[in-house]
Amino acid sequence: MKKGIGIMLLGFVLLLAACGSNEKQAETSDKLTIQLDEKNVTADANDIFTVTGKATPGATISIGDVSVDANKKGTFELMHIYESDKSYEIVASKKDLTETRATVHVTQPAAVKEEQKEQEQAAKDKAQKxxxxxxxxxxxxxxxxxxxxxxxxxxxxxxxxxxxxxxxxxxxxxxxxxxxxxxxxxxxxxxxxxxxxxxxxxxxxxxxxxxxxxxxxxxxxxxxxxxxxxxxxxxxxxxxxx
Missing domain, CATH: 2.40.50.140 (Nucleic acid-binding proteins)
Known part of the structure; x- marks a missing residue:
């Protein structure tokens, strides 16, 4: 009899542990995540930079008013206009979940900047002529x-x-x-x-x-x-x- 009661108690404990594990998994799945492939990226000659990474599937990933949705696997690719060498805040959001933020630092090669400067000066010289x-x-x-x-x-x-x-x-x-x-x-x-x-x-x-x-x-x-x-x-x- 005592052996039977012990077995029942052991089963009850294992059941509680399993429920706790399921609750923990559910809690984890409710957390919004975002992970960047690179935290330092470079803008191209057209003044565009691209941020890629992985986030909670279906989450909206945005920089300012530019945004994309992460696909079913959670991957995303977001393009934005380069303004200057600085850090840009990336926001991951989804209904009923707390926003998650990440930061990417963007630079542009000196050679690209110099080329753009030369093109701008050439355009000004042409207009003046x-x-x-x-x-x-x-x-x-x-x-x-x-x-x-x-x-x-x-x-x-x-x-x-x-x-x-x-x-x-x-x-x-x-x-x-x-x-x-x-x-x-x-x-x-x-x-x-x-x-x-x-x-x-x-x-x-x-x-x-x-x-x-x-x-x-x-x-x-x-x-x-x-x-x-x-x-x-x-x-x-x-x-x-x-």
Missing amino acids: EVTENAKPNAAKISFAMLNGNPDKYARESYYLKGQVAEVTDGGATKYLKVNMTQDGGTWKDTVMVIYTGTTEAKKGAIVEVYGTIYGTYAFDDANGKTIAMPGITASSISVLE
């Missing part, structure tokens, strides 16, 4: 009267002018120069607003040569709150002649 080549021919066709009559009609056209600075306003990185572009005897008239991002030695009374593009109508409020409108020129270069 086109402006310089077309500016004077366009200026010969577009008189101040035409420009003043409808500045917006000629917006983004290359343009050239030579004139006298009537006023300079320092807006920090951007300078605003009122320039009279038509010489009439010993005076200058026909004012345009020249908008220039950069540094210039041009001062009131200076004769300048400007290459750039037509901005269109440039409007601003004067000291009395009155709105003034005039043709605007976005300068790519300003040379002080005298």
Whole structure:
């Protein structure tokens, strides 16, 4: 009899142990997981980097507002735009489960950065060459009267002018120069607003040569709150002649 009771107690203990093991497995399966293949990745020449790894199947893996879902095996591949050499936070989320986070550090090779810099400079040089080549021919066709009559009609056209600075306003990185572009005897008239991002030695009374593009109508409020409108020129270069 005692032997039978002992066997029953042993069976009950084994049953409890098995239940505890099952509960532990269930608890483990409820935990959201994420594991990255690499914690340091490199962006390519197109400013894209790729993060791969394994997570809880069906979990959503995201960096900011870009996301993918882990497949049935839990693997994922997430591509994102490279912004700068820094760490990006990766979030794994799934309904009714607590989010899990990981971090990947992204860099871009110096050679790639240098190549991009060279391409950007080449594009700027090309654009500047086109402006310089077309500016004077366009200026010969577009008189101040035409420009003043409808500045917006000629917006983004290359343009050239030579004139006298009537006023300079320092807006920090951007300078605003009122320039009279038509010489009439010993005076200058026909004012345009020249908008220039950069540094210039041009001062009131200076004769300048400007290459750039037509901005269109440039409007601003004067000291009395009155709105003034005039043709605007976005300068790519300003040379002080005298």
